Amino acid sequence: MIRAQVLDSALDIQHRFQSARPFRHVAVDDFLDADACEALLRDFPPFDERKALNEHGEVGRKAVFEGVAGISPFYREFYRYINSAPFLEAMSQLTGIPDLIADETLFGGGTHENLDGQGLDVHVDFNIDERRMLHRRVNLLVYLNKEWEEAWGGAIELHSDPWTPRADQVKSFLPLFNRAVIFETNEYSWHGFRRIELPADRKGLSRKSFSIYLYTKDRPAEEAVAPHTTFYVPGPLPERIAAGATLTEKDAQEIQIAMASRDGLLRMYQKLLVEKEQRLRDFVQVKQQAMKDGHMQDYQVILSSRSWRFIMALHRARYRVKSFARRLGLGRA
DSSP states (O other): OBOHHHHHTHHHHHHHHHHOSSSSEEEESSOBOHHHHHHHHHTOOOOOGGGOBOTTSOBOSEEEEOOGGGTOHHHHHHHHHHTSHHHHHHHHHHHOOOSOBOOTTOTTOEEEEEOTTOOEEEEEOOOEETTTTEEEEEEEEEEOBSSOOGGGOOOEEEESOTTSTTTOOEEEEOOBTTOEEEEEOSTTOEEEEOOOOOOGGGTTOOEEEEEEEEEESOOOGGGOOOOOOOEEEOOOOOTTSOTTOOOOHHHHHHHHHHHHHHHHHHHHHHHHHHHHHHHHHHHHHHHHHHHHHTOHHHHHTGGGSHHHHHHHHHHHHHHHHHHHHHHTTOSOO
């Protein structure tokens, strides 16, 4: 389903990918066969609030549909294709990253729909699929918008240093129909998009895309770090909001949105930190109890014990069942 002309240009695309800044990436227009991209748009699922829960459990303006095999016969065919060996080999040829591995559950991927008013803070993605202990290496975003203008926001932005806005270098691409943006996933692949602001006569539009994340068993040693969640950086206020300026109603709204976003991230990271600290405390208590009871030998071999292997086997079995259900179109949508 990747166009033959794209595959014929694989070496050139790979060179562009490898040499790009601020990190390795490439944008490829007319990426899929025309009929395939038309079918993705034709069968795109309607916005579903049940798929639009944000990190805080609230209904937002972004819906993610992972169980794509159940959307339509074409989506089932496309799902099988993006999990196939020919597709993975093609992606390796386009990026120069060998031995790419698909995620049959499409965790965090699938169809993405963003409504008017939705943005995405600049972030780096989680780096490890801890279900399989695989390294996340490549994001492939295929856009499905036949009508989009720069003034509307929503362009994917790749950042060099969002922590230092004055020094930050940004590369952006409009989310145009059948445009693929491919980029590596590492500790400095910062990306996001500005809040969508559609004109009054285009409020019925939304930003549609299909996201695919690919993995490998290993990665370069200099890029390897401990597993972590997605890290977000709230964007700076517009330059017009400065000392001496008279705030407009829109400026006040910008400030309120920025503060709400920052507060939401603080709540999320606080929750994650508390959960991590609790797991660490539980682990330490188990160790202390083992020392007190004279069972340190049992503690030292817990990771190789039958019960531990059984627990991990259950996790792997759950993943395989979920993958099989998605292939049949029965998984969680």
